[in-house]
Amino acid sequence: xxxxxTLGEFIIEKQHEFPHASGELSSLLSSIxxxxxxxNREINKAGxxxxxxxxxxxxxxxxxxxxxxxxxxxxxxxxxxxxxxxCGVASEEExxxxxxxxxxxxxxxxxxxxxxxxGSSNIDVNVSVGTIFSIYRRVSPVGGPCTEEDFLQPGxxxxxxxxxxxxxxxxxxxxTGNGVHGFTYDPSIGVFCLSHENMTIPEKGKxxxxxxxxxxxxPLGVKKFIKYCQESVPSEGRPYTSRYIGSLVSDFHxxxxxxxxxxxxSTASYPNGKLRLLYECNPMAxxxxxxxxxxxxxxxxxxxxxxxxxxxxxxxxxxxxxxxEKVEELISSYPDLD
Ligand code: P6P
Numbered sequence: 001x002x003x004x005x006t007l008g009e010f011i012i013e014k015q016h017e018f019p020h021a022s023g024e025l026s027s028l029l030s031s032i033x034x035x036x037x038x039x040n041r042e043i044n045k046a047g048x049x050x051x052x053x054x055x056x057x058x059x060x061x062x063x064x065x066x067x068x069x070x071x072x073x074x075x076x077x078x079x080x081x082x083x084x085x086x087c088g089v090a091s092e093e094e095x096x097x098x099x100x101x102x103x104x105x106x107x108x109x110x111x112x113x114x115x116x117x118x119g120s121s122n123i124d125v126n127v128s129v130g131t132i133f134s135i136y137r138r139v140s141p142v143g144g145p146c147t148e149e150d151f152l153q154p155g156x157x158x159x160x161x162x163x164x165x166x167x168x169x170x171x172x173x174x175x176t177g178n179g180v181h182g183f184t185y186d187p188s189i190g191v192f193c194l195s196h197e198n199m200t201i202p203e204k205g206k207x208x209x210x211x212x213x214x215x216x217x218x219p220l221g222v223k224k225f226i227k228y229c230q231e232s233v234p235s236e237g238r239p240y241t242s243r244y245i246g247s248l249v250s251d252f253h254x255x256x257x258x259x260x261x262x263x264x265x266s267t268a269s270y271p272n273g274k275l276r277l278l279y280e281c282n283p284m285a286x287x288x289x290x291x292x293x294x295x296x297x298x299x300x301x302x303x304x305x306x307x308x309x310x311x312x313x314x315x316x317x318x319x320x321x322x323x324x325e326k327v328e329e330l331i332s333s334y335p336d337l338d
Pocket of ligand 1: 248
């Protein structure tokens, strides 16, 4: 049994690797750890108390807000505001950025973007859901309120990113630019224990994750990729497999461990793709690149895109490099005729 190391111990041990390590990023990651434990507790009993089901309001995406969505958003905001490292957050559940106005927050160095409970439509059917977070150093002057520019930075400026997957076991996976590390929650002692150090994604994947119900409106190059997966047998002999949970964090996590690609191209309902650049695509792109994979909008690197607005959507192809490059090649070879 390898010696057990907790997330807190690991963060402190690796603190010297953070640029300008001053303990603040460590403390910020610890506040996310705390909120994840609280949300995990509520998700695990969601079927028992009146906390599932839509709260009736709609979020900026026009999606029914599940009560757990709202709960998770409030928990993560409160945990982040309580520490003096964060001056504001942007969230899928908030129309505008949230400025933390306490004195201790205005002198903070970081902003956090998050999808507090991604895949929440799966809650009522007991399918895994997740939290996604992305951390930047602010560009606005310390001492004043954060500005929208702090949140509209390209993904290549992230200082940390991660996700929590609330599944058969709850895991927290994060990167600070020095590899990807996974921690499994032990509820009996209330700690995240190091279980997957230096995670790497297999370069050649066999799994493709896409909602084929949207096939008729996919770009021609994406249709060609699906056909390629269905008709070719890779050199290792095992055919490709289609796996789609409908929860980005769960599909991403499985593909990170086993190799594969997640695709959300433009569709009739989402002509620019469904996934949000700032708090879904960029953090997942940072993680997958640190694990040796790739993330593209079909024509270029996700993390090089300059965001224009908080809830901007982009086409998203993320996972094993050989599969992402294949999709890019087919999109380039078979451009849609306008
Ligand atoms: P569809 C959940 O709403 C989400 O943002 C991702 O977690 C998931 O991969 C995707 O949307 C599912 O979308 O259109 O296939 O139901």
